[in-house]
Structure formats: structure tokens, C-alpha cells
Amino acid sequence: AWKKHSVSGFSDKDGFEKELVRHVETTLARSMYNCDENAAYAASSLAFRDRLILDWNRTQQRQTYRDNKRVYYLSLEFLMGRALDNAMLNIGQKDLAKAGLSELGYRIEDIIDQEHDAALGNGGLGRLAACFLDSLASLNYPAWGYGLRYRYGIFKQQIVNGYQVEVPDYWLHFNPWEFPRHDISIDIGFHGQVHKKTDENGKTVTSWEPGQMVKAVAYDVPIPGYDTPTTNNLRLWSSEAASEEFDFQRFNRGEYESAVAEQQTAETISAVLYPNDNLDRGKELRLKQQYFWVAASLYDIVRRFKKSRRPWREFPDQVAIQLNDTHPTLAVVELQRVLIDLEGLEWDDAWNIVVETFGYTNHTVLPEALEKWSVGLFQHLLPRHLQIIYDINLFFLQKVERMFPDDRDMLRRISIIEEASPKMVRMAYLAIVGSHKVNGVAELHSDLIKTTIFKDFVAIFGPDKFTNVTNGITPRRWLHQANAKLSDLIATKCEGNGFLNDLTMLSKLEKFAEDKEFRKEWAEIKFANKVRLAKYIKETMGISVNPSALFDVQVKRIHEYKRQQMNIFGVIHRYLTLKAMAPEKRKKQQPRVSIFGGKAAPGYWMAKQIIHLINSVGSVVNNDADIGDLLKVVFIADYNVSKAEMIIPASDLSEHISTAGTEASGTSNMKFVLNGGLIIGTCDGANIEITRETGENNIFLFGNLAEDVEDLRHAHTYGQHSLDPDLVKVFDEINKGTFGSPEDFGGLVASVREHGDYYLVSDDFHSYIETHALVDEAYKNQEEWVSKCVLSVARMGFFSSDRCINEYAESIWNVEPLVVKDDA
Numbered sequence: 001a002w003k004k005h006s007v008s009g010f011s012d013k014d015g016f017e018k019e020l021v022r023h024v025e026t027t028l029a030r031s032m033y034n035c036d037e038n039a040a041y042a043a044s045s046l047a048f049r050d051r052l053i054l055d056w057n058r059t060q061q062r063q064t065y066r067d068n069k070r071v072y073y074l075s076l077e078f079l080m081g082r083a084l085d086n087a088m089l090n091i092g093q094k095d096l097a098k099a100g101l102s103e104l105g106y107r108i109e110d111i112i113d114q115e116h117d118a119a120l121g122n123g124g125l126g127r128l129a130a131c132f133l134d135s136l137a138s139l140n141y142p143a144w145g146y147g148l149r150y151r152y153g154i155f156k157q158q159i160v161n162g163y164q165v166e167v168p169d170y171w172l173h174f175n176p177w178e179f180p181r182h183d184i185s186i187d188i189g190f191h192g193q194v195h196k197k198t199d200e201n202g203k204t205v206t207s208w209e210p211g212q213m214v215k216a217v218a219y220d221v222p223i224p225g226y227d228t229p230t231t232n233n234l235r236l237w238s239s240e241a242a243s244e245e246f247d248f249q250r251f252n253r254g255e256y257e258s259a260v261a262e263q264q265t266a267e268t269i270s271a272v273l274y275p276n277d278n279l280d281r282g283k284e285l286r287l288k289q290q291y292f293w294v295a296a297s298l299y300d301i302v303r304r305f306k307k308s309r310r311p312w313r314e315f316p317d318q319v320a321i322q323l324n325d326t327h328p329t330l331a332v333v334e335l336q337r338v339l340i341d342l343e344g345l346e347w348d349d350a351w352n353i354v355v356e357t358f359g360y361t362n363h364t365v366l367p368e369a370l371e372k373w374s375v376g377l378f379q380h381l382l383p384r385h386l387q388i389i390y391d392i393n394l395f396f397l398q399k400v401e402r403m404f405p406d407d408r409d410m411l412r413r414i415s416i417i418e419e420a421s422p423k424m425v426r427m428a429y430l431a432i433v434g435s436h437k438v439n440g441v442a443e444l445h446s447d448l449i450k451t452t453i454f455k456d457f458v459a460i461f462g463p464d465k466f467t468n469v470t471n472g473i474t475p476r477r478w479l480h481q482a483n484a485k486l487s488d489l490i491a492t493k494c495e496g497n498g499f500l501n502d503l504t505m506l507s508k509l510e511k512f513a514e515d516k517e518f519r520k521e522w523a524e525i526k527f528a529n530k531v532r533l534a535k536y537i538k539e540t541m542g543i544s545v546n547p548s549a550l551f552d553v554q555v556k557r558i559h560e561y562k563r564q565q566m567n568i569f570g571v572i573h574r575y576l577t578l579k580a581m582a583p584e585k586r587k588k589q590q591p592r593v594s595i596f597g598g599k600a601a602p603g604y605w606m607a608k609q610i611i612h613l614i615n616s617v618g619s620v621v622n623n624d625a626d627i628g629d630l631l632k633v634v635f636i637a638d639y640n641v642s643k644a645e646m647i648i649p650a651s652d653l654s655e656h657i658s659t660a661g662t663e664a665s666g667t668s669n670m671k672f673v674l675n676g677g678l679i680i681g682t683c684d685g686a687n688i689e690i691t692r693e694t695g696e697n698n699i700f701l702f703g704n705l706a707e708d709v710e711d712l713r714h715a716h717t718y719g720q721h722s723l724d725p726d727l728v729k730v731f732d733e734i735n736k737g738t739f740g741s742p743e744d745f746g747g748l749v750a751s752v753r754e755h756g757d758y759y760l761v762s763d764d765f766h767s768y769i770e771t772h773a774l775v776d777e778a779y780k781n782q783e784e785w786v787s788k789c790v791l792s793v794a795r796m797g798f799f800s801s802d803r804c805i806n807e808y809a810e811s812i813w814n815v816e817p818l819v820v821k822d823d824a
């Protein structure tokens with residue numbers, strides 16, 4: 001029978017140790033006398049992996065046998081981070097492993113630390129996909145993720161002389177968490193010709209004869225749920241040369257070199273994750289990646305459906321496919337192609353199936369991030385798909401013309417093909433037309449897409465097609481795993497660990513916000529987390545920071561819209577203010593550590609200048625004897641999931657300060673609050689809902705509102721832009737050379753001064769500085785500060801990705817959990 005937790009865990013710590021030793025001695029062919037931490041990590045992983053496999057097989061058998069509707073989450077990014085810690089916790093056997101490892105002479109933290117992050121994503125969108133997989137499994141939904149098995153994840157960031165340097169992230173030297181399925185391989189076509197024939201019934205049959213074939217090979221990754229035997233599957237596709245036979249013939253013809261070259265070309269498709277976050281740069285290889293992944297995934301899904309021998313019209317009753325942004329939108333076209341060209345369905349019947357099957361999640365309103373591909377590129381790479389897109393567009397335009405016969409401009413605005421030169425395919429429009437639901441990721445964002453970029457589509461399809469599902473995070477990784485001590489303390493006041501499955505149970509903490517003893521324990525945990533981070537900073541950068549100082553953290557991708565530049569300008573302002581003070585007064589100021597982290601896209605020049613400025617300010621401020629511990633500036637290199645697990649629990653204050661209306665949701669804001677930190681932020685994305693849930697007194701909001709942004713930008717363009725006087729002082733100091741050659745930061749200053757200040761740094765600066773002063777004031781009263789933190793955590797239940805996944809399941813997918821208590 002299925003127990004509440006994993007059926008397949010170890011019986012006891014000795015059972016675990018035995019398996020660990022067996023893997024060291026046989027699988028790894030080493031001796032226990034020569035077993036370093038890395039080998040102990042490998043063996044521990046193999047031991048836990050064996051346990052997962054049993055649950056995984058049973059879950060898959062059960063799902064196949066019951067044949068309920070399944071969810072397929074298509075995402076080009078899965079930012080998974082480490083797997084061992086997560087597997088131990090989800091199985092419920094980390095304590096046992098800790099005891100076993102300790103008996104063998106290892107500290108479990110050191111073993112966990114050996115693992116290389118699986119970094120197959122850029123930032124928010126990729127990490128969201130990973131949180132969703134955790135929730136889908138934990139809630140027992142029959143669900144698969146589909147993605148690409150990149151050979152290189154997001155680059156590793158080094159800081160050299162204050163500048164970002166990118167190093168490739170080859171992560172597959174040893175990866176026990178994936179299972180190659182060489183038997184599951186699919187040939188994917190590109191290029192070639194389209195043929196039209198008339199069959200014996202007079203019906204036109206279209207076929208595509210590709211000019212190039214590439215083979216997709218499946219690699220499966222088990223996704224364990226928390227406190228349940230459900231273990232779902234993440235299938236990642238790897239590209240290989242299509243047919244060895246083909247190469248062999250060429251080899252025999254003496255074309256060895258060109259055969260090898262072709263093989264390498266094929267392997268290139270899944271070689272590297274594009275490191276752009278919120279930016280579209282129409283590269284041909286990226287479109288190839290998208291089609292390769294989408295075609296392989298759909299082939300797999302369709303094959304699974306066909307085994308059930310149901311009629312095609314039941315496809316949407318068995319299959320829900322979610323498009324994580326527009327990156328997989330070709331799936332809409334590919335399914336239509338399969339149904340009409342290969343399965344012989346009529347256009348309308350096929351199209352109804354397609355639309356019922358897909359849901360589309362939008363993650364951005366930034367114009368530079370909205371995907372477009374040139375018609376010419378499509379014609380060259382996917383000629384048959386281009387025809388189908390034209391047909392989809394034709395039928396759509398005809399419908400709109402009937403609805404709005406007098407609005408001539410409407411057709412131009414909503415056409416899937418943008419009539420520019422070159423002509424472009426607008427992927428978001430294709431995704432909307434091809435899906436039955438479109439959702440944004442936080443309330444403000446979902447409202448904005450309805451009133452701005454997709455306004456016409458609301459008029460055409462009606463408001464019910466558009467919905468909101470506010471993002472969430474998994475409390476397993478982001479509380480239980482990252483902050484075990486806080487999680488344990490919470491458990492003592494919330495009747496045990498139940499809050500990890502039902503985060504609304506955190507509300508039981510509310511009554512302890514005024515409990516002195518509880519606050520003391522709470523504060524001690526925060527302090528210990530800060531000590532751990534301070535130690536890391538000392539060891540990796542040689543900078544001493546005082547763990548009693550206020551830790552002010554901004555960690556996320558570097559982007560002008562996220563406004564790290566405003567943060568560092570604010571730090572400079574603080575530095576100048578401290579310098580100008582009489583020593584007596586200075587001594588009384590609140591000590592602070594400003595912590596930054598995040599990667600810049602390699603081609604994003606302005607983002608790289610921001611990193612350089614932060615580091616340059618750090619080397620001046622950190623070595624100024626007048627300042628001492630009152631202000632330190634630290635840039636932590638190579639921010640990633642495992643670093644986030646260390647940094648977030650150590651924050652007192654975190655910064656979520658995007659120009660209002662630009663950050664679709666943000667999810668780290670939720671992680672910081674859940675770990676007992678407060679936020680300084682703008683009225684943007686999920687900050688607004690966090691405020692509503694936790695209370696206005698427990699967040700430091702500042703700045704202009706989204707509704708005012710357009711007018712402010714307009715004013716800038718017409719010269720009505722008087723720079724904030726405090727910001728002018730900051731610029732003057734930069735230009736004096738205090739932080740190195742002013743030319744190095746010329747772009748940053750000019751973007752505010754000369755180029756219209758698109759992100760409203762100057763407009764928000766005063767309110768930002770004032771609000772930081774309020775933070776200093778509030779932090780002086782530690783009792784009250786901690787009580788704000790406790791209240792906030794108590795009110796964070798809404799932001800679990802479990803709530804979020806249940807909303808998708810009900811309002812978009814129409815799927816139900818497969819309850820595992822009774823055995824199938």
C-alpha cells in the first residue's frame with residue numbers, strides 16, 4: 001500500500017549507509033578509504049536516486065493505467081538548482097541521511113555543496129517552471145514538463161577588475177539525475193519543400209518533404225513530490241545527427257569530414273541556453289531550438305494519446321498544454337499540421353482541438369521582449385508552417401472583419417503578420433489566437449495586458465478568455481530547504497509541518513507576533529543566517545561585513561527596468577551624506593550592507609556598466625576609514641539558485657524597485673518575505689498583492705504609479721524634466737572621478753540626463769531616498785521590526801505555488817489530482 005510519504009525510502013540510516021557504500025565500491029569503483037566529498041555526493045545521489053526510481057515507475061504506471069487528463073508544461077527554461085537536498089527532503093529522509101553521513105565522517109552541508117546547479121534557465125520564468133513542477137508533483141497532478149537538455153546552462157559569472165566575465169557552464173560531467181532514453185528518439189525535419197496533391201476523392205493533400213533531419217533523444221529527470229509517492233517526469237530533448245546509417249554511407253563515399261560537420265551542426269541545436277532575459281534577438285538557431293523541442297514534445301504527446309484509441313475530438317479531454325511565454329508557440333502550428341496533413345482531419349475540426357488544448361501565459365509587457373520572427377526566416381526554415389500560419393491568420397482576419405466592418409485599422413493592428421519590411425510573425429498574437437485561455441502572472445500585469453498590448457484581442461474574444469493567475473513559489477525549497485531553522489521554529493507554533501502542504505496554515509503565527517520569547521528565537525535565526533552569509537562574503541571576497549548591520553539585498557538579473565542603477569545611485573547618496581556628517585552624528589547612523597547579485601546578458605552593455613559601477617563604488621566605500629562598518633557594498637558573483645538559498649534567508653530588507661508597470665510579477669519578492677525579510681518596493685507586479693496580504697505597515701512602498709508612467713515619459717520628451725537635486729550631486733561625484741574614470745559610467749548617467757530617463761530614475765529618486773530613511777528609523781526598533789516580519793510571514797499563505805497550480809488546474813487545464821491513497 002502507498003504510505004503518506006514515499007513507499008520507497010530507506011528503512012533506516014544503516015540501510016542508507018549500506019547503499020552509499022555499495023555505490024562507492026561498485027558504481028563508482030572506488031574504495032571507502034579514498035572517498036572524498038565529491039564521491040560521497042555522487043554515491044548519496046545514486047542511493048537516493050534509486051529510491052526515487054521506484055516511486056517514479058509506479059507513478060508513471062498508475063498514470064498510464066488510469067489514463068486521466070494530463071498536463072504538459074512546455075518551457076524552454078527549467079531553473080532547477082540542486083536536486084539531492086530536495087530529494088532527501090521531499091522523501092522525508094534528510095535527517096536519516098545526515099546521521100548516516102555523519103557516521104561515515106561527512107557533514108551533510110558539505111556533501112550537498114558538491115552538487116553543480118542545474119541552471120537551464122535565465123531567471124524568473126525558468127525558476128517559476130521549476131516551482132510549478134514541485135507543486136504539480138506534490139499535489140499529485142499527472143503532469144510532465146518538456147524542455148531542452150542544454151549542454152551549457154546559463155554562463156557562470158566571474159568578476160574581473162569589477163567587470164563581468166562569462167565562463168561556459170558545462171554541467172554534464174556527472175549528472176545522476178537524468179536518464180537517457182536512447183529508445184525514445186524522433187526525427188525532426190527542417191527546410192525542404194511543400195507538395196500539394198489531389199487524392200482520389202478530389203481532396204487536396206499537402207505534404208512537407210524536409211531537406212534536413214535532426215534526431216531528438218529523450219532524457220528523463222524524476223520530479224519527486226513532497227510527502228507523497230507521486231514522482232512526475234521532466235523530459236528534456238537532446239539533438240543528435242539524424243541517422244548513423246546516413247553518415248556511414250557518406251563516410252564510405254569519402255565524405256567523412258562533411259558527415260562529421262553535419263553531426264556537429266545537429267548537436268548545436270541543444271548546445272546552449274540563450275542568456276537573454278526579457279529580450280528577443282531573432283537568431284535563427286533560437287527558432288530552430290524552438291521547433292526542434294516543440295515538434296519532439298508534440299510527437300510524444302500525440303503518440304501517447306493515440307495508444308488510447310480514442311477519437312481525435314477527445315484530445316482536449318486528455319491533454320492540456322501550457323505555453324510558458326511565446327517560446328513554444330510553434331506547438332499550435334505543429335499540432336494543426338499533424339492533424340490536417342498527417343491525420344487527415346478537416347481544418348475546422350483540427351483547429352477546434354488545437355484551441356481547446358492550449359493555454360498561453362504571458363510574462364512581459366516590455367516591447368523588446370515580445371517575440372517576432374521574420375517571414376523570410378520561416379519560409380527558409382519551416383515552409384509548411386508558414387503556410388499554416390497564413391491560413392490561421394486569414395481565417396482570423398475574416399472573423400474580425402465580420403465583427404468590426406468599419407474599423408479598417410483594426411485588421412492591421414491585430415494581424416499575426418506585421419506588414420512591415422521585413423514582414424514579421426507576431427508570436428504573442430499567434431499564441432492568443434491558438435489558445436483558449438491567456439493569463440498574466442500578477443493582477444496588475446493581467447490588467448495591463450488587457451488594456452494595453454492585447455486590448456484589441458479582448459474586444460474580439462471577450463474578456464473571459466483573459467485571466468490572472470498570480471505567481472507563487474514552492475515553500476519546500478524556499479523555506480524548508482533554504483531556511484531549515486526558521487521552518488522548524490514555525491513548525492513548533494503551527495502544529496507541525498502541515499504548513500508545507502497548506503501554506504495558509506502560517507496564519508497560526510499571527511498571534512506570536514507580540515510574543516517576546518518567540519521574537520527572540522526568530523531574531524536569533526535571522527542573525528545566524530546573516531553570519532553564514534557574512535562568512536561566505538569574507539571567504540570569497542575578503543570583505544568583512546558586520547552581521548549586526550542592516551542587510552539590504554537586491555539579487556536578480558541586471559536590467560535597466562529593474563533599476564539596480566537607482567539602487568547604486570542611492571548608495572552613493574548615502575555615502576556622500578555620511579561623509580558630510582560630523583563624526584559625532586555619523587556614529588549614530590544605522591550601519592548597512594548593500595548586497596547586489598545578478599547576471600547581465602553578455603551583449604547588454606548598459607547592464608554591464610551597472611555591474612562595474614557597483615563594484616567601483618564598493619572598492620571606494622569599503623576602504624574608506626571614515627565610513628568603517630556604517631556602509632559596505634558587496635557584489636556577489638554568479639548569483640544562481642543555490643546562492644539564492646543562502647542569500648535570501650539572510651536579508652533584512654530586499655529591493656523590488658522596477659519602474660511601475662514593467663515587472664510582470666517578480667517571485668523573489670515572495671521568497672524574501674517568506675524568509676522573514678521586509679521589502680522596499682514600487683507599486684509593481686506582485687508587490688501590490690503582497691501589500692494587500694501582509695498589510696501596508698509591513699512594506700516600504702515608494703515611487704510613481706503605473707498609471708502615471710506614460711505622462712511622465714511624455715513630459716521628459718518635451719523637455720519638462722528637471723533632475724532631482726540629490727541625483728545631480730550623485731552624478732557630479734561620479735563625474736569628479738571618485739569611482740574611477742567617469743567615461744566608464746557615461747552611458748548610465750546619460751540615459752537619465754540626456755536620453756529621456758525612460759525608467760524614471762530621477763522621478764522616483766527622492767521618494768526612494770526618503771523611504772530608505774524610514775527603513776533606518778524602523779530598524780532601530782528591533783522588537784517592532786521583528787513583529788512586522790512575523791506578521792508578514794503569517795500572511796504569506798497565498799503565495800504558495802500550490803495555490804497557483806490549483807488555479808491553473810481549475811480555470812485553465814480542467815485536470816484533477818490522481819489521488820494515491822488507494823493502490824491501482
Ligand code: 26Q
Binds near residue numbers: 123126665666
Ligand atoms: C526570447 C526570445 C529570444 C531569446 C530569449 C527570449 C527570452 C528568454 C527569457 C525572453 C524572456 C525570458 C524570460 C523572461 C522572464 O523571466 N520573465 C519573468 O517571468 C517571471 C515569472 O512569471 C516574472 O515574475 C517576472 O516579472 C518576469 O520578468
